Amino acid sequence: MSVMLSFQEVTKIYPGAEHFKAVDSLTFDLNEGEICTLVGPSGCGKTTAMKMINRLISMTSGKILVDGQNADRMDTIELRRSIGYVIQNIGLFPNMTIAENIAIVPRLKGWDAGKISEKVESLLEMVNLPAEEFMNRYPKELSGGQQQRIGVARGMAADPPIMLMDEPFGAIDPINREHLQNEFLRIQEKVRKTIVFVTHDIDEAIKMGDKICLLRNGKLVQFDNPEKLLTEPANDFVRDFVGGDRTLKRLNLLKVKNAMQTDPPLIRALESLQTAKGKLSELKTDHLIVVDENGRLLGTVDPAALGKTGDKVAEVVQATQAHIQASASLKDGLSEIFSHDLGFVIAVDDAQKVVGTLTEKDIKALLRK
Amino acid sequence: MPTTIISSLLKRFLPLAITVAVVVWLYHHYGALTYTIENTKEFMRFVAEHIFLVVVSLAASVIVGVSLGTIMTRKGFEKTGPAIMALVNIWQSVPSLGVIALAYGFLPLLGLSGIGVLPALIALFFHAVAPIVRNTYAGIEAVSADVIESATGMGMTERQILMRIELPNALPVIMGGVRTSSAIIVGTAPLAFLIGGGGLGFLIFTGIALMDMGILISGAVPVALIAMIFDNLFGKLEKIVVSKGIQAEEYQTA
Numbered sequence: 001m002s003v004m005l006s007f008q009e010v011t012k013i014y015p016g017a018e019h020f021k022a023v024d025s026l027t028f029d030l031n032e033g034e035i036c037t038l039v040g041p042s043g044c045g046k047t048t049a050m051k052m053i054n055r056l057i058s059m060t061s062g063k064i065l066v067d068g069q070n071a072d073r074m075d076t077i078e079l080r081r082s083i084g085y086v087i088q089n090i091g092l093f094p095n096m097t098i099a100e101n102i103a104i105v106p107r108l109k110g111w112d113a114g115k116i117s118e119k120v121e122s123l124l125e126m127v128n129l130p131a132e133e134f135m136n137r138y139p140k141e142l143s144g145g146q147q148q149r150i151g152v153a154r155g156m157a158a159d160p161p162i163m164l165m166d167e168p169f170g171a172i173d174p175i176n177r178e179h180l181q182n183e184f185l186r187i188q189e190k191v192r193k194t195i196v197f198v199t200h201d202i203d204e205a206i207k208m209g210d211k212i213c214l215l216r217n218g219k220l221v222q223f224d225n226p227e228k229l230l231t232e233p234a235n236d237f238v239r240d241f242v243g244g245d246r247t248l249k250r251l252n253l254l255k256v257k258n259a260m261q262t263d264p265p266l267i268r269a270l271e272s273l274q275t276a277k278g279k280l281s282e283l284k285t286d287h288l289i290v291v292d293e294n295g296r297l298l299g300t301v302d303p304a305a306l307g308k309t310g311d312k313v314a315e316v317v318q319a320t321q322a323h324i325q326a327s328a329s330l331k332d333g334l335s336e337i338f339s340h341d342l343g344f345v346i347a348v349d350d351a352q353k354v355v356g357t358l359t360e361k362d363i364k365a366l367l368r369k
Numbered sequence: 370m371p372t373t374i375i376s377s378l379l380k381r382f383l384p385l386a387i388t389v390a391v392v393v394w395l396y397h398h399y400g401a402l403t404y405t406i407e408n409t410k411e412f413m414r415f416v417a418e419h420i421f422l423v424v425v426s427l428a429a430s431v432i433v434g435v436s437l438g439t440i441m442t443r444k445g446f447e448k449t450g451p452a453i454m455a456l457v458n459i460w461q462s463v464p465s466l467g468v469i470a471l472a473y474g475f476l477p478l479l480g481l482s483g484i485g486v487l488p489a490l491i492a493l494f495f496h497a498v499a500p501i502v503r504n505t506y507a508g509i510e511a512v513s514a515d516v517i518e519s520a521t522g523m524g525m526t527e528r529q530i531l532m533r534i535e536l537p538n539a540l541p542v543i544m545g546g547v548r549t550s551s552a553i554i555v556g557t558a559p560l561a562f563l564i565g566g567g568g569l570g571f572l573i574f575t576g577i578a579l580m581d582m583g584i585l586i587s588g589a590v591p592v593a594l595i596a597m598i599f600d601n602l603f604g605k606l607e608k609i610v611v612s613k614g615i616q617a618e619e620y621q622t623a
Binding site for chain 2: 054056076077078079080081082085086087088089090091092093094095096097104105108138139140151154164
């Protein structure tokens with residue numbers, strides 16, 4: 001992976017506050033296609049650091065390389081047009097329609113009209129707002145969440161390799177915010193932009209970031225991926241900032257498939273009860289997971305069920321809700337474990353095929369690793 | 370519902386009907402109609418002069434007012450802007466007649482004639498420019514900082530931001546200023562006659578001097594009608610030039 005954005009000893013001192021470095025010798029590299037969340041308490045310099053990239057704020061000393069080029073030497077206007085910009089209060093232009101808002105940068109860059117309208121439509125589709133319904137509406141006719149989607153689409157309009165996002169979901173209510181975050185991550189899977197994402201919310205930083213850049217008083221405290229930040233906080237400040245529940249936060253990051261046992265006690269529905277009983281005692285377990293010919297989940301059987309009269313496992317199988325996608329977060333996995341009295345949950349893939357089992361013990365083992 | 374149709378028709382046409390009725394009555398009662406018909410040629414000249422005074426001084430006010438108001442919002446004018454605004458506000462409190470008198474008294478000091486069309490235009494311009502300056506300044510200042518920041522961050526030049534963002538978004542406020550100015554100018558224009566500027570003021574002041582209501586009405590009523598027509602035109606213009614995204618709700622029903 002190539003480095004897309006590089007901060008080298010970047011320092012900002014605001015005029016009139018000479019004793020204080022708003023950003024102090026900030027140095028880090030960001031790879032292409034990664035999201036870096038800049039996070040820290042207010043006044044830590046995260047927004048200042050971000051705005052020096054597109055030179056809305058001029059740096060006092062140091063260097064920022066954008067795709068290998070010194071941003072300070074580039075033409076300001078050209079630099080800004082090649083970097084997507086999304087801010088908290090969105091800043092859609094009220095006098096322009098949604099389509100005109102999205103088309104701003106492509107138009108500034110002189111794209112032809114056909115290409116622009118094609119792009120506008122595909123972007124609207126990407127953010128789940130039907131083009132024919134929204135194109136000719138005005139910002140004031142949209143809800144906050146819809147406006148922010150337009151803000152994101154507008155930031156991506158000219159296909160910038162880098163995007164700057166300043167608390168883009170900060171003004172949205174919690175339910176919609178979660179929704180927008182997920183939607184954005186899904187989009188990012190496809191577009192793979194290099195993104196600098198400013199937030200004051202550590203949970204958002206952990207959720208959105210491939211890398212987290214934690215700042216305090218203008219200084220870089222820790223630059224790591226979320227897992228590292230949670231497991232190996234650099235000092236007490238980081239420990240406090242990520243919070244006492246940092247182990248629980250890791251549950252959000254880790255997936256069921258990271259912790260599950262991959263040798264589930266399976267039995268085919270067409271096997272006889274006798275075989276099932278044999279397997280049960282052989283494996284020394286309380287439950288067998290019943291699957292069909294294709295390995296898809298049908299339910300479970302326990303000794304009591306096997307004691308019933310019958311011939312095949314299919315006749316005594318008990319349906320179960322205690323299953324979860326292997327790609328789900330461990331937090332959801334743990335919640336499933338607690339909400340069923342099976343003592344474990346069955347991990348399935350997209351095709352409902354059983355791929356493993358997850359118990360509290362598995363989770364503990366992974367967290368201690 | 371027939372009642373709502375009737376009430377909406379009433380709302381729309383009642384003012385017009387009342388206006389026509391009053392005008393007809395005035396013209397008939399005071400013999401203004403006879404006077405106007407007997408002096409059509411002169412009357413038309415007064416109307417033309419009057420409209421000329423209004424249009425030229427208003428055009429100058431718009432050009433200068435919008436420019437000055439805009440310049441005051443630019444970088445480097447953060448401190449002088451409010452100071453100029455304060456001056457403009459004081460200036461606007463000078464009464465109409467005072468402005469005409471000032472033009473008559475001051476222009477000779479500058480080597481210009483205090484009598485004629487030019488001093489009248491200058492007086493009207495100075496009297497009417499203030500609301501446009503003030504509204505342009507306020508309108509641009511009111512454009513949200515977030516909008517400006519995102520425009521800047523996306524790589525718009527200052528000129529592009531002014532032309533595509535700031536002025537279009539300030540337009541409803543600017544148009545409000547233009548309408549106020551036009552009302553001031555149309556109302557003050559009859560006074561232009563006092564310093565030789567011509568216009569319908571001739572008929573009004575002659576009517577007063579001769580105590581002839583017929584002559585007075587034949588000047589005063591057209592002045593009022595011109596004022597109404599101008600305001601109506603600007604109202605329509607506003608609907609056309611202001612983006613639907615920032616028009617007040619009531620305009621959207623059309």
